[in-house]
Amino acid sequence: MNELQELVEGVYRDLKNHIGEGKVADYIPELAKVDPRQLGIAVATLDGGLHVAGDADTAFSIQSISKVFTLTLGLGKVGDTLWTRVGREPSGSAFNSIVQLEYEKGRPRNPFINAGAIAVADLILAGHQPREVIGEIVHFARFLAGDDSIVIDHEVAKSEAETGYRNIALANFMRSFGRLDHPVEHVLGVYFHHCALAMSCSQLARAGLYLAAGGNDPVLGSRVVSRERARRINSLMLMCGHYDGSGDFAYRVGLPGKSGVGGGILAVAPGKASIAVWSPGLNEYGNSQVGAAALELLAQRTGWSIFGS
Numbered sequence: 001m002n003e004l005q006e007l008v009e010g011v012y013r014d015l016k017n018h019i020g021e022g023k024v025a026d027y028i029p030e031l032a033k034v035d036p037r038q039l040g041i042a043v044a045t046l047d048g049g050l051h052v053a054g055d056a057d058t059a060f061s062i063q064s065i066s067k068v069f070t071l072t073l074g075l076g077k078v079g080d081t082l083w084t085r086v087g088r089e090p091s092g093s094a095f096n097s098i099v100q101l102e103y104e105k106g107r108p109r110n111p112f113i114n115a116g117a118i119a120v121a122d123l124i125l126a127g128h129q130p131r132e133v134i135g136e137i138v139h140f141a142r143f144l145a146g147d148d149s150i151v152i153d154h155e156v157a158k159s160e161a162e163t164g165y166r167n168i169a170l171a172n173f174m175r176s177f178g179r180l181d182h183p184v185e186h187v188l189g190v191y192f193h194h195c196a197l198a199m200s201c202s203q204l205a206r207a208g209l210y211l212a213a214g215g216n217d218p219v220l221g222s223r224v225v226s227r228e229r230a231r232r233i234n235s236l237m238l239m240c241g242h243y244d245g246s247g248d249f250a251y252r253v254g255l256p257g258k259s260g261v262g263g264g265i266l267a268v269a270p271g272k273a274s275i276a277v278w279s280p281g282l283n284e285y286g287n288s289q290v291g292a293a294a295l296e297l298l299a300q301r302t303g304w305s306i307f308g309s
């Protein structure tokens with residue numbers, strides 16, 4: 001058996017007794033229904049290989065991991081102008097925090113906290129209807145994953161729209177500073193739907209490959225973003241991808257990563273692989289507890305760290 005496949009299976013085996021640890025996100029009712037006793041691991045390598053273990057082919061709600069794709073789309077549409085709307089500093093605050101927004105006059109710290117992703121959703125709307133933009137995001141995810149079966153879970157989107165008081169507050173707050181160009185309902189329509197994309201670890205690992213391969217999709221042989229942009233997106237993932245848990249994640253795993261409250265994490269080992277893990281139970285920062293442990297073991301055993309092997 002392939003060495004990497006063996007390693008991935010070993011990580012799964014060693015964490016088997018921990019599966020179910022952490023707390024499933026319950027502020028989105030539809031996510032509260034997910035069985036926490038699941039763990040998936042998928043590693044997509046630059047040569048097109050895919051190594052999986054556990055529940056790697058079960059689709060889950062990717063939530064904030066989708067913010068990597070909307071940031072990529074946003075940068076593609078408006079380039080560096082995007083940074084006039086949103087910063088690129090770690091927030092040190094919870095993903096749904098509102099406190100900094102007032103001090104910083106409605107300009108979110110980075111594109112991965114909720115406020116920042118809402119600002120990016122506004123930007124990519126660019127005068128279009130939410131439906132068109134949501135379609136564009138789904139197509140982009142399908143293109144990256146090379147899989148046309150990827151869809152949005154409309155129950156999750158609806159569930160979040162019905163209970164998303166925080167996000168509604170954040171969007172209204174930004175609008176009060178004149179920071180959103182479109183109606184709050186349209187912007188949040190895009191945001192809630194992209195968060196509700198359902199993907200498996202295998203699909204997600206495949207979709208993140210362009211970030212590991214200097215912006216080029218090594219399987220399709222087509223360029224997704226420039227080398228420089230891929231590097232910059234990775235830097236944002238490292239500094240901001242796990243909110244106020246980003247320092248801990250960098251310390252333990254040493255790779256750029258983006259988490260979602262569905263329990264998924266996409267991590268990038270530049271020049272080597274794109275890795276997706278999923279286990280629904282979350283730690284106190286809203287990041288997958290067992291997922292992060294899986295990445296920590298994987299990084300240790302492969303020697304993949306941007307800080308040295």
Ligand SMILES: NC(=O)CC[C@H](N)C(=O)O
Pocket residue numbers: 062063064065095096114160167195259260261262286
């Ligand atoms: N961290 C996350 O995944 C949060 C995304 C979720 N859709 C929210 O807005 O609360």
